[in-house]
Amino acid sequence: MAITFKKVDRNAKLTLWEASYVPEILRGMSITMRHFLTNMAGLVMELAGGRKHRKIMTLYYPEEDPVIPPSYRGRPALVRRSDGLEKCVACGLCEVICPPHCISIVGAERENGERYPLTYTLDGSRCIFCGLCEEACPKEAIIMSHDWKNLCEYDRSKMIYSKEQLLYPERNLVRRLEAIRGRYFGIKRYKNN
């Protein structure tokens, strides 16, 4: 959207109608009263069990959770495959691209020749939630989840997440996965909200 601006003429001459204040005050009050009445009606409807549709955008936070958009970047998560193992192949791309260097990986190899991260440590106190690890990952193995609660601790050592803490089943990450696929690969399977 192009930025538009309005030039305010501070020396504007008021017409007699405007200078008499009262009609303009009534006009202003009609706006505020319109908001008052529509909001009152909305609040009464909601109390009466109607659908929650109101102009008031206030969220009762601890009781109500906000709707997280699909493109939201929460705490990074490692994707767990359906057989319970991690998708990550320990290539180290995320480790390299991470701007605050919060990821550190020790790679290893399974008996069938698959590479996997022996340890995968992500320092949550340093992570800047930029999502570059997700972009760099060739395997869709690290995804910015929609976790946004309980990211704070009183002790920084508690914010260093181990592989087990980061592993998420794939079904919990579907919305974000579809969002990034739509964005990076032009797949328009997801809809907003």
Next chain:
Amino acid sequence: MITLPDLVETVVKIAFILGLTIGFYAPIIGWIERKQSAVMQDRIGGNRAAILGFTVIGLFHSLADAIKLIFKEDFVPRGAETALHRLAPVISVVPALIAFAVIPFGGTYNLWGHETRLVIADLDVGVLYVFAIASLATYGVVIAGWASNNNWSLLGALRAAAQMFSYEVAMGLTIIGLVMFYQSLSLVEIVDKQENFYHWGIIWHFPAFILFLTCAIAENKRIPFDTPEAESELVAGYFTEYSGMKFIMFWTAEFLEIVTISALCVTLFFGGHQIPFVTVSGLIDFLGFLGPNGANAAAMLIGVAVFIIKLTLLIMLQMSIRWTLPRFRYDQVMKLGWKMILPASLIWIFLVGAGILTGVMPAV
């Protein structure tokens, strides 16, 4: 000679008015101000203060405020004029309260052979009394600002003094037309003459109502005329240095002034306790099935209820004005007062005089 029933009647009326203003309206206005502004601005407003899990749509916030402020330190700044600093809040609360003495909140009823007139003092010069008392409120503000030993307070007090003085002149003049129309300075008589709906002040004196309300809000130092306490310029103006209970008293004084102004508007322009097209005697006749005393008592309750409803609606009108308009600049306040409202009220007096002389306005 004052008799015992008269004494009881007066004490009951005073208790009722004190309960209505301090006990009911002061906390309720705090609540209305929070909630109405919130809903007008697409917010919800305070609703977390709860007693045993009941929040009563945020009504307990006034209570929580009161408890918090009562337990706060009563602070007197160094260099302040201690005695005057303590006196100022009282001086601002008292005028707001005692102005209510002449405002009739009901008609005259005959209860158990005792004629009860629902006004604490039926003065012949009720209008003048209200203005005299209202001008006393200036002292509280000026003393508070001066005694605080604070530059912002003093500036606020100076502004308040100039503003209240200017608007008092205009406010007095806006009422002259009404006094000419009703040919009385007694508020009781003015209300009695509004028994006929077509003689209500608002019908014949709508311009005076607008002017009066404007002056009254300016007198009350509320937005859009709150230059004496302009937060963005003067911290909190004349009560910057007040905390705890004294701060509540300034706060209460402001709310009580809203009630007083609304009550005065109801009395002068909206017929006080009168219901349109219903006379008090007609109402008592209509309720005759309750017996003479019951009919009078019921009519009295209805009259008081009507008065309170009108009062509340006017308070909400003032609230919506307060939450709609931005603040005037100080010179604009003065210009509006002296160059617009004062001439406008003089013109209105002239027009009312012409109307009465030519018979356009009915004689009441």
